[in-house]
Amino acid sequence: MSKSACPSPHTPQHGSNGSVLDGQVLVLNQTYEPLNVTTVRRALRLVTKHKAEVLEKNGAIIHSPAITLEAPSVVRMLYRVKRPLPELKLTRRSVFARDGHKCQYCGRSDIPLTIDHVVPRCRKGATSWSNVVASCIRCNNVKGDRLPKEAGMKLRKTPRRPRYTPYISLPTFLSAQRAGRWGEYLDPWMKCDL
Numbered sequence: 001m002s003k004s005a006c007p008s009p010h011t012p013q014h015g016s017n018g019s020v021l022d023g024q025v026l027v028l029n030q031t032y033e034p035l036n037v038t039t040v041r042r043a044l045r046l047v048t049k050h051k052a053e054v055l056e057k058n059g060a061i062i063h064s065p066a067i068t069l070e071a072p073s074v075v076r077m078l079y080r081v082k083r084p085l086p087e088l089k090l091t092r093r094s095v096f097a098r099d100g101h102k103c104q105y106c107g108r109s110d111i112p113l114t115i116d117h118v119v120p121r122c123r124k125g126a127t128s129w130s131n132v133v134a135s136c137i138r139c140n141n142v143k144g145d146r147l148p149k150e151a152g153m154k155l156r157k158t159p160r161r162p163r164y165t166p167y168i169s170l171p172t173f174l175s176a177q178r179a180g181r182w183g184e185y186l187d188p189w190m191k192c193d194l
């Protein structure tokens, strides 16, 4: 298959069994805030129950004996879903997602990554958003129990806690955003340069 064709941001995303109904749909709150990623099947249920409207279609056609319709890619709730903001958990996955799956010292993404404590734990460095970064195992070994400065290494960015807490998990949000999926709906919510 040719890879030269530029996929549309609303390219059908099929589930593992290849069914259009298992494709992914971005659900926005009435306020347009990204709320959830669900399946085409569940999104259509929201639409047929008049709980949500379709904002974007993904181009895939759903055939059933009674009806033929296009699968949605983005739906918006017709009422405001009130939900407490989730807690932004500091996990390996979230740190790797924040750091773009790149070593924060050498920038490489083709070497297995690990978590580096900028101020090493043995020197009372905290496990916090501002003290952990993605690091390739090579840089992590070179740095050892030293501060970056002592090891002659430099961080590409100052690590910090993401300013925006998405309802969708941070890795899902960032990977969809970086892949250009639902970009126009996700970008406005990215208030900091991750």
Ligand SMILES: [Zn+2]
Binding pocket: 103, 104, 105, 106, 107, 108, 135, 136, 137, 138, 139, 140
């Ligand atoms: Zn590295």
